[in-house]
Amino acid sequence: MIRVDAGTRPSMVDRIADPWGERTPYDRGEAWPRRVDTFLEGDLRSEDVDRWVQTASILHSNGDGLDIAVKDGHIAGVRGRRDDRVNHGRVDPKDLFGWQANNSSDRLTRPLIRRDGELVECDWKTAMETLVARSKELLGTGPGGWGHFGFYTSGQLFLEAYYTLGVIGKAGIGTPHMDGNTRLCTATAAASLKASFGADGQPGSYGDVDHCDAIALYGHNVAETQTVLWMRMLDRRRGSDPPRMLAVDPRPTPVAREADIHLAVKSGTNVALMNGLVRGLIKNGWIDEEYIAAHALGFDRLEATVESYGPDKVAGICGIDARDIEAATELVGTSEHLLSTVLQGFYQSNQATAAACGVNNIHLLRGMLGRPGCGLYQMNGQPTAQNAREAGADGDLPALRNWENKEHIEELAELWNVEASKIPHWAAPTHAMKIFRYAEQGSIKLLWISATNPAVSLPDLPRVRKTLAKEDLFVVVQDIFRNETVEYADLVLPAATWGEKTGTFTSVDRTVHLSEKAVDPPGEARPDLEIFLDYARRMDFRDRDGDPLIKWSDPEGAFKAWQEFTRGRPCDYSGMSYERLRHGPIQWPCNAENPEGTERLYVDGVFSTDPDYAETFGHDLATGAVQSEEEYRAKEPAGRAFLHAADYEPSPEVTSEEYPLLLTTGRTVYQFHTRTKTARAPQLNDAAADVWLEIGPDDAADLRIGEGDMVRVSSPRGEVFAPARINGIRSGQVFLPFHYGSWDREGETDRTANNLTVTAWDPVSKQPVFKVTAVRVERVGAA
Amino acid sequence: MNLGHYIGLISRSQSLLAEAFREVASEHSAEAAIHFTAGRLADQCDQHVSRLEPFVDRYGEDLPEEPERLHSDLFQGSRQGPLGMLRDLHDLYLIAAEVDMAWTVVTQAAQGARDPELLAVTSDCEQETATQLKWLRSQMKEAAPQVLVVAE
Numbered sequence: 001m002i003r004v005d006a007g008t009r010p011s012m013v014d015r016i017a018d019p020w021g022e023r024t025p026y027d028r029g030e031a032w033p034r035r036v037d038t039f040l041e042g043d044l045r046s047e048d049v050d051r052w053v054q055t056a057s058i059l060h061s062n063g064d065g066l067d068i069a070v071k072d073g074h075i076a077g078v079r080g081r082r083d084d085r086v087n088h089g090r091v092d093p094k095d096l097f098g099w100q101a102n103n104s105s106d107r108l109t110r111p112l113i114r115r116d117g118e119l120v121e122c123d124w125k126t127a128m129e130t131l132v133a134r135s136k137e138l139l140g141t142g143p144g145g146w147g148h149f150g151f152y153t154s155g156q157l158f159l160e161a162y163y164t165l166g167v168i169g170k171a172g173i174g175t176p177h178m179d180g181n182t183r184l185c186t187a188t189a190a191a192s193l194k195a196s197f198g199a200d201g202q203p204g205s206y207g208d209v210d211h212c213d214a215i216a217l218y219g220h221n222v223a224e225t226q227t228v229l230w231m232r233m234l235d236r237r238r239g240s241d242p243p244r245m246l247a248v249d250p251r252p253t254p255v256a257r258e259a260d261i262h263l264a265v266k267s268g269t270n271v272a273l274m275n276g277l278v279r280g281l282i283k284n285g286w287i288d289e290e291y292i293a294a295h296a297l298g299f300d301r302l303e304a305t306v307e308s309y310g311p312d313k314v315a316g317i318c319g320i321d322a323r324d325i326e327a328a329t330e331l332v333g334t335s336e337h338l339l340s341t342v343l344q345g346f347y348q349s350n351q352a353t354a355a356a357c358g359v360n361n362i363h364l365l366r367g368m369l370g371r372p373g374c375g376l377y378q379m380n381g382q383p384t385a386q387n388a389r390e391a392g393a394d395g396d397l398p399a400l401r402n403w404e405n406k407e408h409i410e411e412l413a414e415l416w417n418v419e420a421s422k423i424p425h426w427a428a429p430t431h432a433m434k435i436f437r438y439a440e441q442g443s444i445k446l447l448w449i450s451a452t453n454p455a456v457s458l459p460d461l462p463r464v465r466k467t468l469a470k471e472d473l474f475v476v477v478q479d480i481f482r483n484e485t486v487e488y489a490d491l492v493l494p495a496a497t498w499g500e501k502t503g504t505f506t507s508v509d510r511t512v513h514l515s516e517k518a519v520d521p522p523g524e525a526r527p528d529l530e531i532f533l534d535y536a537r538r539m540d541f542r543d544r545d546g547d548p549l550i551k552w553s554d555p556e557g558a559f560k561a562w563q564e565f566t567r568g569r570p571c572d573y574s575g576m577s578y579e580r581l582r583h584g585p586i587q588w589p590c591n592a593e594n595p596e597g598t599e600r601l602y603v604d605g606v607f608s609t610d611p612d613y614a615e616t617f618g619h620d621l622a623t624g625a626v627q628s629e630e631e632y633r634a635k636e637p638a639g640r641a642f643l644h645a646a647d648y649e650p651s652p653e654v655t656s657e658e659y660p661l662l663l664t665t666g667r668t669v670y671q672f673h674t675r676t677k678t679a680r681a682p683q684l685n686d687a688a689a690d691v692w693l694e695i696g697p698d699d700a701a702d703l704r705i706g707e708g709d710m711v712r713v714s715s716p717r718g719e720v721f722a723p724a725r726i727n728g729i730r731s732g733q734v735f736l737p738f739h740y741g742s743w744d745r746e747g748e749t750d751r752t753a754n755n756l757t758v759t760a761w762d763p764v765s766k767q768p769v770f771k772v773t774a775v776r777v778e779r780v781g782a783a
Numbered sequence: 784m785n786l787g788h789y790i791g792l793i794s795r796s797q798s799l800l801a802e803a804f805r806e807v808a809s810e811h812s813a814e815a816a817i818h819f820t821a822g823r824l825a826d827q828c829d830q831h832v833s834r835l836e837p838f839v840d841r842y843g844e845d846l847p848e849e850p851e852r853l854h855s856d857l858f859q860g861s862r863q864g865p866l867g868m869l870r871d872l873h874d875l876y877l878i879a880a881e882v883d884m885a886w887t888v889v890t891q892a893a894q895g896a897r898d899p900e901l902l903a904v905t906s907d908c909e910q911e912t913a914t915q916l917k918w919l920r921s922q923m924k925e926a927a928p929q930v931l932v933v934a935e
């Protein structure tokens with residue numbers, strides 16, 4: 001039952017039937033009206049709740065402010081925070097119901113250890129001693145001991161845990177082999193922001209929705225992935241001066257249906273489209289020459305590169321109508337306050353970084369950055385993805401430092417009080433797919449997986465499963481449920497989750513929330529931070545003076561260390577504190593100059609590209625070749641942004657006679673990732689309990705597939721069985737949601753989309769190409 | 784005029800490099816980045832060969848006899864395993880470096896020949912070859928510690 005707080009009209013909207021709830025229309029420049037969403041278990045009334053505990057949303061990246069309702073020592077519901085700048089009281093349906101997973105009876109509550117092939121319960125002492133013994137043995141094998149460790153973490157831990165893990169990896173063990181599953185979801189956001197603007201960090205603010213006159217969504221099904229942001233957009237659309245809307249997506253998503261112009265491009269052709277749009281802007285004079293001259297480099301090369309991408313050529317490559325490209329160019333080109341958002345349709349596709357930079361190009365060419373309404377969101381998928389990137393728990397150095405910059409490494413060494421040579425910086429930190437490759441080859445021998453489920457979420461699962469099952473690979477899984485990956489573990493560490501531990505995390509638009517502990521974790525489950533700290537103590541990591549390397553012992557201590565560590569960097573947290581965050585979220589950078597935080601970056605058109613400050617010296621976008629410091633300095637960026645140019649190239653895998661259809665994978669509004677939480681919330685799971693295949697009417701007719709018929713989808717890697725849903729997806733393409741694994745599967749056929757996907761990634765962001773797989777579809781049974 | 788010999792040299796080295804890229808891409812197909820990118824670079828080398836064709840004709844007539852030891856065979860087939868991959872990339876680097884220097888030489892000659900068309904081709908191709916070198920260097924730098932220090 002949904003209740004709406006007093007002060008707004010009472011409402012009993014079924015948020016499964018209508019995920020976005022009631023509209024509260026507003027006009028440009030007005031404040032977005034508040035609407036407080038609440039869901040409490042059973043007949044519990046708000047006034048009978050024992051305590052409300054401050055937090056934010058955990059089942060997507062939006063960072064919506066929430067309160068957890070505690071009743072009799074357990075979590076009994078959630079309520080949106082009315083005054084939170086992100087959501088103005090609203091709650092995403094996944095968060096509204098997903099908290100029930102916390103209370104699920106099948107939580108992991110004791111460590112498990114593999115004995116005689118079986119996972120059996122053990123105590124924490126045994127578990128940690130086993131892990132530490134194996135670690136010390138591997139470190140002792142010689143000067144390359146560090147190289148036997150791989151850490152594969154998450155986009156769902158808290159900042160404090162990531163930062164601690166980052167220090168353990170980089171200054172304790174000294175390994176570059178650490179990445180997050182953020183590699184699968186937001187690596188391209190980071191890569192494109194670095195490439196264009198010099199450092200990670202979204203330029204825009206969610207407040208830009210209130211001021212824009214056009215919204216362009218590139219491969220971003222925001223209606224299902226960040227529903228509260230979509231509510232804000234829909235409320236503008238229902239006002240008296242709605243922003244125009246462009247959607248780029250091969251599927252008929254809710255966003256595509258709402259949009260004024262829908263470009264259903266063929267998967268893998270985004271760069272051709274972006275080149276066509278940029279060409280149109282230049283040809284029509286819809287560019288800000290003054291801004292470009294003052295604030296951007298690379299215009300001539302970009303102009304020359306896009307010259308040949310006229311509407312007819314682009315229409316041919318992308319499989320769309322040339323007139324629609326012209327209309328889209330007009331929408332983007334004549335807007336005075338353009339808001340653009342980008343997500344997986346670009347990030348998990350062919351030429352991901354080049355395509356995402358194409359969107360950055362548009363904002364640079366139009367001089368539309370740093371002003372209300374001129375927003376650019378290179379989105380995240382997971383709630384704490386931004387922190388994995390900032391804190392150095394994925395393939396980046398902490399506080400957005402540049403691994404190629406010797407001064408930055410010296411700073412790290414100084415701050416951690418270790419030798420600079422201890423910190424691996426001979427090449428970029430090892431990305432997830434490469435970590436799994438080293439494990440496959442046997443040089444990584446200990447793989448510590450925390451809060452992620454690679455046995456369902458990585459591409460080319462038959463290969464991943466073989467790697468995880470290797471005898472000589474010691475697999476540690478730290479999680480809250482017995483997911484598919486746990487079945488490959490040698491050691492399982494039961495973790496506490498959201499609501500059971502304290503920490504901070506940061507939304508897409510740099511909004512930092514404090515999430516407080518509401519209840520105790522079940523059984524012997526421990527917060528991730530505590531597990532990492534225990535490991536560091538037992539491993540006895542020391543600094544240069546012989547003192548413990550890690551000098552904090554709780555979340556607030558970790559946060560304080562992080563604040564110091566970020567001072568003077570783009571993600572400056574130095575002006576924040578837990579106490580301040582208790583009074584509401586703050587956007588970074590927050591420091592002496594910006595004590596209240598910073599709503600928009602690059603207001604003055606000065607970007608983070610100064611060589612001494614930048615997070616990268618850049619790459620060749622086509623191959624990923626690393627650019628040298630000398631080459632970068634020779635460009636004399638001096639705070640100017642980079643316009644990147646790239647020619648369209650076909651995706652690593654293209655269709656063939658044997659595999660004539662293109663498969664794209666994606667999400668439903670009711671499930672998150674591999675369903676470890678959302679499948680344990682009955683409302684959500686009942687709404688989308690099992691896999692399906694989307695196929696267009698022409699392809700279905702050709703293959704004699706009727707609505708609901710069971711089909712087999714095959715690729716060179718494997719197969720999936722699913723019932724068909726015939727819908728308006730573009731011809732030649734099919735779609736599978738990637739959420740569905742095997743832990744709650746009855747029956748013998750496999751339904752996991754990543755059985756089919758290809759091992760291939762973007763050369764710069766290293767994000768796997770989930771959106772372009774060549775497949776064959778056959779009908780195998782009647783509805 | 785001997786320019787035709789050097790154009791022939793680049794052309795042949797590019798074909799050799801294309802073949803070597805392709806063989807390495809195929810041998811190390813489990814290394815996705817190597818597999819797909821090396822395959823693309825092979826195609827790029829082929830394009831260089833086609834772009835040179837008009838100049839092979841233009842400067843190839845009445846060519847004096849080919850000088851001694853003009854061509855070298857740097858690539859003798861791909862190897863297996865991580866160390867083999869590193870050595871294969873190293874071989875590719877040496878061939879690409881020869882091509883790179885040859886572009887410089889031919890660019891100089893094109894200026895002497897006052898041939899803007901040839902100059903346009905060499906300056907495009909030289910940039911692409913430079914990126915190939917950078918890519919090979921990046922791959923080797925990334926792989927070297929794991930292959931040489933960590934792996935058994």
